Amino acid sequence: MRKTGEGERADRIWKGGIGVMVMLLFMFFAAAVWLFWGGTDGNAQEVFPKLAILTLLSGAGNLGVLCGVYFAVAKEVNSTLEKLSDLAEDLTSAGNGKEREAFCPQEDTALSKLQGQLLKLYDMMRCYEVREQEMRRQLDENIGNLVHQINTPITNIGLYGGFLKREDLTREEREKFTCYIEAQAKKLSWLGEGFSKISRMETGIIRQRPERQDLLPVILEAVNQVMEKAVQKGMNIELTGEKHTFAMVDGKWTAEAIFNVLDNGVKYGNEGSSMEIQVTELTGYVCVAVRNYGIKIEKDEYHKVFKRFYRGKEAGKSEGVGLGLTIAREVLEGEKGYMKAETLWDGRTEFAMYFSKT
Amino acid sequence: MEILAVRNLKKYYGSGESLIKAVDGISFSVEKGSFTAIVGTSGSGKTTLLNLIGGLDYADEGEVMIGGKSVLKMNDDERTVFRRRNIGFVFQNYNLISTLNIYKNITLPIRLDGNKPDGEYIRHICKTLGIEEKMESYPNQLSGGQQQRVAIARAIAAKPAVLLADEPTGNLDSRTGAEVMGLLKMTEKEFNQTIIMITHNEAIAQLADDIIHLEDGKLV
Numbered sequence: 323m324r325k326t327g328e329g330e331r332a333d334r335i336w337k338g339g340i341g342v343m344v345m346l347l348f349m350f351f352a353a354a355v356w357l358f359w360g361g362t363d364g365n366a367q368e369v370f371p372k373l374a375i376l377t378l379l380s381g382a383g384n385l386g387v388l389c390g391v392y393f394a395v396a397k398e399v400n401s402t403l404e405k406l407s408d409l410a411e412d413l414t415s416a417g418n419g420k421e422r423e424a425f426c427p428q429e430d431t432a433l434s435k436l437q438g439q440l441l442k443l444y445d446m447m448r449c450y451e452v453r454e455q456e457m458r459r460q461l462d463e464n465i466g467n468l469v470h471q472i473n474t475p476i477t478n479i480g481l482y483g484g485f486l487k488r489e490d491l492t493r494e495e496r497e498k499f500t501c502y503i504e505a506q507a508k509k510l511s512w513l514g515e516g517f518s519k520i521s522r523m524e525t526g527i528i529r530q531r532p533e534r535q536d537l538l539p540v541i542l543e544a545v546n547q548v549m550e551k552a553v554q555k556g557m558n559i560e561l562t563g564e565k566h567t568f569a570m571v572d573g574k575w576t577a578e579a580i581f582n583v584l585d586n587g588v589k590y591g592n593e594g595s596s597m598e599i600q601v602t603e604l605t606g607y608v609c610v611a612v613r614n615y616g617i618k619i620e621k622d623e624y625h626k627v628f629k630r631f632y633r634g635k636e637a638g639k640s641e642g643v644g645l646g647l648t649i650a651r652e653v654l655e656g657e658k659g660y661m662k663a664e665t666l667w668d669g670r671t672e673f674a675m676y677f678s679k680t
Numbered sequence: 681m682e683i684l685a686v687r688n689l690k691k692y693y694g695s696g697e698s699l700i701k702a703v704d705g706i707s708f709s710v711e712k713g714s715f716t717a718i719v720g721t722s723g724s725g726k727t728t729l730l731n732l733i734g735g736l737d738y739a740d741e742g743e744v745m746i747g748g749k750s751v752l753k754m755n756d757d758e759r760t761v762f763r764r765r766n767i768g769f770v771f772q773n774y775n776l777i778s779t780l781n782i783y784k785n786i787t788l789p790i791r792l793d794g795n796k797p798d799g800e801y802i803r804h805i806c807k808t809l810g811i812e813e814k815m816e817s818y819p820n821q822l823s824g825g826q827q828q829r830v831a832i833a834r835a836i837a838a839k840p841a842v843l844l845a846d847e848p849t850g851n852l853d854s855r856t857g858a859e860v861m862g863l864l865k866m867t868e869k870e871f872n873q874t875i876i877m878i879t880h881n882e883a884i885a886q887l888a889d890d891i892i893h894l895e896d897g898k899l900v
Contacts, residue, residue, distance in 0.1 A: 602855075604855055604858060604859055605808075605809075605810035605859055606808045606810065606859050606862060606863070607858065609858065621882040621883075622882065624882050624883060624885075624886040625885065625886035625888075625891060628886075655865075655869065658866055658869070658870075659862070660861070660862055660865045660887055662883060662884075662886050663883075663886065664883045674858070676858060676862050678862070678866075680807070680808070
């Protein structure tokens, strides 16, 4: 069904009004002519009063029509403005994606053009809104990630600081803990440096600079960081498979990623169990698989464990906020690698990290 | 941006007692550049669904839109050209042409369309898949795993709008499977390649951005 354009309707009323007025004028002239030359014998005294009445009638008629047209047009204009304001109100109160066309969009009238422009403006604004929401979400993500990154070294410093208070420490142990604290402080300062860069990143949380390097030192650095915690839980860490493998990775972030996976394994692993880190060289990737016995991951949880703030069904009791694995995955994907979680046939939980060689 | 939309898709086989609702009123959409996994057990209708999306089979009802064009409404000739330009297939059973060498197999869809293959890109794919030294070989000289890698290289080489993969790692050992998944993920990231993969394996499906579960021809 075709909507009649508001402009068109007002136009029609206006034209109709003029038509009626012209008709009235024509009838007046016809009557005047008839009065002069027609039915009477040219008796002026009879003609003039009649002519006067005719003139008055015609004038009143025209005036009436004019008033009628005026009010009709005014009403039409008002209702059009009403519709326009309704349209604008719909758009402003929208957010629920409700869009309405008050005027026929296919019509080539000023109103439908205005409507088109309004809708276009609205679309643009909505685009900005979506983009802004996305940016806000990313900012939120960045802050979450950074807080987490800062938390880990601070927790470690607290832990080693606690060890240092013990009086039964040997000189070597004391030195070792001091070194750890130093390393963690370095990590913090590096994070501080990185903060300004990260906050400027619009997409992605981390932008790494992958270089071809030996993975072993990177793995050992991560192992080093998690060792104390593992020892506390009576766990031992076993490195198997190939020793020196080269991949394109960013050392710092990769150590962070591996640490997060190891830390996760320690947190959710069984006390006194053994954790295996197996390094396997594939054609295009180096696979670093971390396996241990602990809380099992169900099949439908495989992809969820990497989601931001996701805590496993049985992870409730352990510390952590559910960001470590998300960061690890982001790091690997930033290096053209990937990672996955799986429960193995022997019941061990495996996190496999694939680092790209090219 | 939505690149694929499936609306109320239906495909039934047989009738009466033996009526099988292979695909039973499925609707979903896929964003450009995303990696979607369709997970289901065997017999859940996932292969039928993929064939309908790729225009390899006729639907009883519903619509498949790829890049705003309705695949099911095209005639056979139009569909063939559309498929060649817009859809890359990876089948479980390779489907290589035994009389062509590996390089010719990989570049066949590109040459069929009258284009010159991007040599460097193809070399890059083949290197990542570990088949760069097999260019002169023929399919029957390769192992099953290598043949599947060639099939994947062929699907990716033409840079299709949508890559449809039917159990791409189904016939590969876990090591090779891991490489292949890495390559799929890489094409998604690097070339903004939209990928739809069907699998029964949750461990593989987790690499996708979105996971769709299929059961008895319906989404669950």
